[in-house]
Amino acid sequence: xxxxxxxxxxxxxxxxxxxxxxxxxxxxxxxxxxxxxxxxxxxxxxxxxxxxxxxxxxxxxxxxxxxxxxxxxxxxxxxxxxxxxxxxxxxxxxxxxxxxxxxxxxxxxxxxxxxxxxxxxxxxxxxxxxxxxxxxxxxxxxxxxxxxxxxxxxxxxxxxxxxxxxxxxxxxxxxxxxxxxxxxxxxxxxxxxxxxxxxxxxxxxxxxxxxxxxxxxxxxxxxxxxxxxxxxxxxxxxxxxxxxxxxxxxxxxxxxxxxxxxxxxxxxxxxxxxxxxxxxxxxxxxxxxxxxxxxxxxxxxxxxxxxxxxxxxxxxxxxxxxxxxxxxxxxxxxxxxxxxxxxxxxxxxxxxxxxxxxxxxxxxxxxxxxxxxxxxxxxxxxxxxxxxxxxxxxxxxxxxxxxxxxxxxxxxxxxxxxxxxxxxxxxxxxxxxxxxxxxxxxxxxxxxxxxxxxxxxxxxxxxxxxxxxxxxxxxxxxxxxxxxxxxxxxxxxxxxxxxxxxxxxxxxxxxxxxxxxx
Ligand code: XMP
Numbered sequence: 053x054x055x056x057x058x059x060x061x062x063x064x065x066x067x068x069x070x071x072x073x074x075x076x077x078x079x080x081x082x083x084x085x086x087x088x089x090x091x092x093x094x095x096x097x098x099x100x101x102x103x104x105x106x107x108x109x110x111x112x113x114x115x116x117x118x119x120x121x122x123x124x125x126x127x128x129x130x131x132x133x134x135x136x137x138x139x140x141x142x143x144x145x146x147x148x149x150x151x152x153x154x155x156x157x158x159x160x161x162x163x164x165x166x167x168x169x170x171x172x173x174x175x176x177x178x179x180x181x182x183x184x185x186x187x188x189x190x191x192x193x194x195x196x197x198x199x200x201x202x203x204x205x206x207x208x209x210x211x212x213x214x215x216x217x218x219x220x221x222x223x224x225x226x227x228x229x230x231x232x233x234x235x236x237x238x239x240x241x242x243x244x245x246x247x248x249x250x251x252x253x254x255x256x257x258x259x260x261x262x263x264x265x266x267x268x269x270x271x272x273x274x275x276x277x278x279x280x281x282x283x284x285x286x287x288x289x290x291x292x293x294x295x296x297x298x299x300x301x302x303x304x305x306x307x308x309x310x311x312x313x314x315x316x317x318x319x320x321x322x323x324x325x326x327x328x329x330x331x332x333x334x335x336x337x338x339x340x341x342x343x344x345x346x347x348x349x350x351x352x353x354x355x356x357x358x359x360x361x362x363x364x365x366x367x368x369x370x371x372x373x374x375x376x377x378x379x380x381x382x383x384x385x386x387x388x389x390x391x392x393x394x395x396x397x398x399x400x401x402x403x404x405x406x407x408x409x410x411x412x413x414x415x416x417x418x419x420x421x422x423x424x425x426x427x428x429x430x431x432x433x434x435x436x437x438x439x440x441x442x443x444x445x446x447x448x449x450x451x452x453x454x455x456x457x458x459x460x461x462x463x464x465x466x467x468x469x470x471x472x473x474x475x476x477x478x479x480x481x482x483x484x485x486x487x488x489x490x491x492x493x494x495x496x497x498x499x500x501x502x503x504x505x506x507x508x509x510x511x512x513x514x515x516x517x518x519x520x521x522x523x524x525x526x527x528x529x530x531x532x533x534x535x536x537x538x539x540x541x542x543x544x545x546x547x548x549x550x551x552x553x554x555x556x557x558x559x560x561x562x563x564x565x566x567x568x569x570x
Contacts, residue, residue, distance in 0.1 A: 060250040062086035063103035065093070067111030067121045067139050073388065074229040075107055075137070075240075077425060082241050083252035087423075088388050091121045098127065105133045105248035108140025110227065114191050115139070115146040122147075133220035135173075135243045138189050141214070141223030148197035148221070155192040155208055162232060163187045165204040165212045172246050173203060173215060173222050177235055185212075185226035185233045192225060220247055256431040260292065263420050267296035274376035276301045276418065277369050280323065282315050284445055285381030285421060287322075288433045292420050293379050294329055295436070302330045302375070304368050306361060309337025310452030310461070313470045322442070332372070336364045344454065344461045348498075350570035353461070357451040366413055378415040382422045383429065385524070446491045447525065455570040459498030464551075469496045471549040472515045476541055480519065483537045490522035492531075494545075495558070495569045503553030512553040515545055519557075520567055528562040 062079050066072045066088050079086040087101070091108075098106075106127065113120045125147055128134070136144040142152045164182040167174045177183060185206075193211040196202070200221075204213035213224045222243065228236035244250045276293055280286045280303050293301045303323060307316045316333060324331040343356050369375060421429055433443040453469050454461050472494040480492040495516040503510040517538070522528035542555040558565075 058085035058254060060084060060253060061101065061103050062105050062107060062244065062248070062250070063098060063101055064088045064107045064109060065091045065123060065127075065140075067091045067109050067143070068113070069110035069137075069139065071227055071229050072109040073385065075109060076384075078229050078237055078240050079107075079244065080254060080425065080428065082237065082244055083254045084244050084250045085254040085423075091123045093123075095124050095126045095130075098130065103132060104250050105135065105243065106130075107243075108134065108136040108143055110138035110140060110188070113139070115142050115152055128221075133243070133248045134222065135247075136221075136223040137229070138225060138227060141225055142191050142193065144221060144223050145193050145195075145197055148199075148216075150193060150197035150200070151195035152191050153194040155190060157208065158190045159187040159192075159208045160189075161187065163206045163208065163212075163226065165206045165209075165226065167204045167213075169201065169203045169215075172217070173213065173224075173239060173242050175242050175246060176238060183235055185228070185236075186230045187226050189225060193223075222247065256428060257435045259424075259428075260432050260435045263292055264296045267293060267418070267420060270418070271297050271300065271377060274300065275372075275374065276377040276379050277372065277375050277415075278303050278379040279365055280305050280319065281448075281450070282311070282319050282445075283381075283448060284426075284429055284433060284443060285383060287438060287442055288429050288436065289379050289381040289420055290323065290329065291327065291436045291438060292432070293418075294327055299330055301379075302332060302372050304365055305331065305333045306364050306368075307333060307335045307337055308340045308357065308361065308364075308452060309466070310340065310357070310454045312448070312453070313474050322439070332368055334364055334368050336360070339364070341461065341463060346460060348459050350455060353454050353570065354451050357454060361450075369413060376416055377418045378413065379418045379420070381429075382419040383426060384422060384424055385426075387422050444487050446486070446489075449568055455568050456493060456495045458496065458569060465496055468513060468549060468551050469494060469515075472496070472545050472552065475544045475548070476517055476519075479537055479541045479544070480533075483534070485519075485531075485533065485537070488521075489531050490520050490525065490528060491567060492517075492519040494518075501554045505553065510553045513551050514554045514556060515549070515552050516556050516558050516569070517541055518567070518569070520562070522562075522567070525567060528567050530557075530559045530561060533557075 062084055064075050064086055072088055076086050076088050111121060145152050163185055165185050166182055167177055167179050170177055170179045192209045196211060196214050199216040200214045202211050203215050206212045209225045215222045228239040278290045280290050290303050305319050323329045340360055343360055347353055430443050449455055453466060457465050457469055476492055476494045480486050495518055497514040497516055499514055500511050501514055519531040519533055520528040521531050538557055545552055545555050
């Protein structure tokens, strides 16, 4: 477990709900630090973490089912307030001597609850008004454990919320963490502040201050290297370290030749000229292109790029002399993914990041962002004074334009894609959509089509435009971009990008498609 830096913390026990991360998001938004851990975390670790409150997440199983996740019951004897959500509430009931049964109908979607008691958990919600909540359950509470009172009821769940105020145990059948429960943030805040007595001390400016201080202590007089990609995570990591240890930090930027137009120059301008970092730009573009010659298989491209990146990075790092630490921009969702109850999901595409570096290079790892969600990282970036364009930058894949050029990656095809990409982004920015959509980019297809320009027949390349909405890249939908914007993108590409005579718009969602084409 990490942060002993924060006094008022909440522990979320994960019973496998798809919404567990959302609980953490909502609590962080209320400025309280929290961590997600598997439901079966040992009791002494909970004691060490010393949370002010514990939240039991929902989960897909029924408490009576074989294999149902059951925590160590001693968690109920710690004298710490508990809020059980859905399965979490059913577990409380089951463990404390109540009765859980099958609901007559599975309840999924909006429901209205009637609040019977608005003293603490539902404080400020209005007892006489029905509250809209999001339900997703097959089981329900038939009989409360001794000591509990009903706080709310719905048509399908006579015990939609309950409490044992002596022990400070609370349970809700619905999901306060999802946006479909409009008063959810208020309910969670009531739990945090009224019931657990937390103080809202988790802010990104305090995070930045404390992190810089603790990095300085940890690193001492040693040296650190950090790979920067031009994206938000590695940039924020580098700036935090730069503020902590200044010239003891060396940054390496590998130009793999697969970047968008102007990216290398932007990195040099910001980190080299403005921050005066010890920045090492390695121009390996020809090297990567040679390695990719004749390669058309997407996985092979990814593997080659990942391998060559490590090689180039390592070579440069060796030239820098003795270094102790490698800094990396790992975020909290990656950390949760590796410890969660469900385990990591299947690999669809092998991702290229610097994950393989520390073991190869025998360096100690520093991950200053491993407690943060993406929007918190952006907030830290703002606190550190990074430009808005960088802070709000859309994700860009490690293998770069190589996975947006279907078929062989050549210098000529890279130039075509870069020119088209500039136009897509320019129009998306112009329409005020850049920060609203998850990603917008161009893809170069490996086919040619017939067209007519002036009186001439043409036989040229096709560009596909991909613009998607998403919350976390796990699922995505194609953006309903206004036709006018699509028309401008198409006209500009066809008129100004030599070698392209057709533009198509990708209308596939993820799943079953993916965001990138390779
Ligand atoms: P897919 O194509 O799998 O992409 O739907 C999901 C998100 O991940 C980004 N992506 C990558 N990011 N290294 C990265 O750092 C990679 O190899 C990589 N491949 C895909 C993609 O842009 C999207 O945001």
